[in-house]
Amino acid sequence: MSGMSKIVKTISSIIFPFITIYGLYVIAHGHLTPGGGFQGGAVVASGLAMLLVAYGSVWTMGKLKEKHLSINQTLESVGAIGFIGLAFFGLIFGTKIFFNNFLVNKQDYLFGATVKLGETAANINTAGILPLMNFAVGLKVIAGLFGIVLLMAYATRLKEGK
């Protein structure tokens, strides 16, 4: 899979930061607006896949080593461990059940503000462990989907080389 024309490469390079910022916005506001970790992660991974398609797998594999794939998979594992670890912390604090939301409505901690019933204003400092889980799952989805696309591009390069 070789690269595309210079116009496509330039436009992809210009658009890519905006796509990344939008995806991170969707992840960070997952408990307030439509979206969340999965959707925002899919948006960011789509931007990365767009860059990969625009520049071609030959150029990309010239830049990337196997070490970078290991870093990618390490990030995915960090996301998974963060998610399960937050779930296990619910066994230690609070009412001691799995997936207990132990940070909600505790004013002293991060994301601990109380929301009144029926309030329609958006306060990002709420929802306890839900934003943290959104970040963990977002990291996991970004690394997972981009890893899949990267490996497929690697395989197509091998096919052309023969």
Added chain:
Amino acid sequence: MIYNIPYLAVAALILLGLYALIFKRNLIKMVIGITLIESGVNLFLITLGYRKESIAPIYTSSPGGIMSFPVPQALTLTSIVIGVAVIALMLSLVMHIYRHYGTLDARETRRLKE
């Protein structure tokens, strides 16, 4: 009967996918059929969770009124991500089959030995 048009759309999607699975021989087209069936199932879940003149179950800037069901939407979200993972695995297997046999015809890929 006019109220059942979304269910008919679900049936049409699933039947299209089933048609591709039964009558097509190309492995890529069979994968496309599986994704069509998956879209039909996702549409069915979303359809079951809708109430008349309801809004999305989000309180931020909500105009008020009854809300649609959040549980089918959450399960559909889970289903979509699982679908992406499964499609990636299927396409990787198809790439391996093409590399091994040199063809994508499902009739040719029956040999167990080399």
Added chain:
Amino acid sequence: MLTRNIAGVIVFSIVAVFFIFTALLMHPFGVPDESDMDDYIIDNTQEETGANNGVTAVVFDYRGFDTLGEATVLFAAVTGVIVLFRRLKK
């Protein structure tokens, strides 16, 4: 091959008739039969989880086990793709 096609047509027709009749006999669109669980979640999501978004509250709090299994499936799929392409090095 001809018999195989005929069998496919028969199976497809049976499934098609089944699906279309089921779609016609479903309860009307937009009028669900029971809504107790979802009404509870909609009423209590702001109080119990502090989140304004009901879907995120269900995904990460009320039904966290589903999300855990889904994350496991995603991890397993990525691992499977890596295992498939790892042998092709050279």
